[in-house]
Amino acid sequence: MDGGGCSMNGGGDSSRGGESGSRLGLITLEDLDSLTDEDMDREQPAVGAADPGGDTEAVEEESQERLLAFWQNIGRGHRIDIPEDMAQPIQQLTTDIESSPNKEMVPFSLITREEKCGSVMYEKRVYKKACWACITVREDTYEQSICMGFMKIMRYICQQNTSGSYLGMTIPIVTVVRTDDARFSLSRDVTVAYYLPSHLQDQPPLPTDPDVTMEMWPTTVVYSRTFTGPTNETTILSEIRALAELLDSPDLCVSDSFIIAGYTSVAAAHRHNEVWFLERQ
Known part of the structure; x- marks a missing residue:
């Protein structure tokens, strides 16, 4: 199932714009x-x-x-x-x-953990091949794109699928972001992706919304760094640059596509977010 829209190797299709003119309600x-x-x-x-x-x-x-x-x-x-x-x-x-506050997490294997003075600087992980529901949206701002995309994913999770059933929440919800060569700005094209629960991986229900596609993401090596606070264009670009400075060989990673993983609520005292660099295939 390859719709060409989103994958951990940084692919993207900027022609699929969601519903940029309709301004449906947005919720995250x-x-x-x-x-x-x-x-x-x-x-x-x-x-x-x-x-x-x-x-x-x-x-x-x-x-x-x-x-x-x-x-x-x-x-x-x-x-x-x-x-x-x-x-x-x-x-x-x-x-x-x-x-059920303990949601299923996207499984991964830890390869190495880089630490300094007792603090984790970043982790190197491998995520195995898996099925994700994805949508690529192009709105006026990064935040609007995330909201528009997640609302469509939310409808897919909540019965707008061929099984007609509630699929269950998993974490993290991830967004694939793209930058210019200098990493000074984000593209308006943002991909929102939801990991299918393990019991649905082999036979995932299909979305009834044609804007939502099912993607089989390949096994991928990821460099992950945790950060806290809000996720907006300014903080994301800052975190991307910070992780690039920490990596010994940043050229081994995809240079213009990154993943932002969100685990916790904006209301949490210590929010858990991550920025992921994707190792080149």
Whole structure:
């Protein structure tokens, strides 16, 4: 399954632009992860609370409406419009976060770890061949591209697939970014990718959205460096340059495509992000 859109060898197709003119509502994994237990108690009624007779369907509908309103309020603070059809995906991912906080991680094998004064500078890892759901988006800003792409991936995870079922969240959600030769600016083309859970790797459900493609990423050696804080164009370029300075032979890696891996919520006290350099094939 090779749609040519995204892979760990840095490939990309800038002609697939998502829905740049429509400005659908935007929401990220980090926004969903930031929903606290207190928020859940306040925004989502207990089963039977809305209908003493036990009308589960009515309770679920009210729950979706309340959660949607909650996230629409969050979105307005970021100048983001969240549409009505995001109600069910929001509820599904929120329920998954609450009931199963330990999400499946993309598996890898550690090759080496470079340390200095007790601190890990970077790790060299190998990620085996695996299937990912991907979308390449071109919006006005890096942040808009990520949001637009993830919302489509989110719909794929939440039943807009040929199995008609919820697939389950995995981490990290990764974005493939491209830079100019000097690494001073990011391309507007950003690929958002979701690792299929291990039990779906052999027979992954196909997306109903033609903009989302299934990609078989090859076995790849990755140089990974952890960083904390927000992920925006400024911080990403800074982290790319920082890792390049640490590597003994940066020329062994792809020079204009990098991966940003996000593990934790923007609300976390110590956010866990990584920048990945991809060793040339």
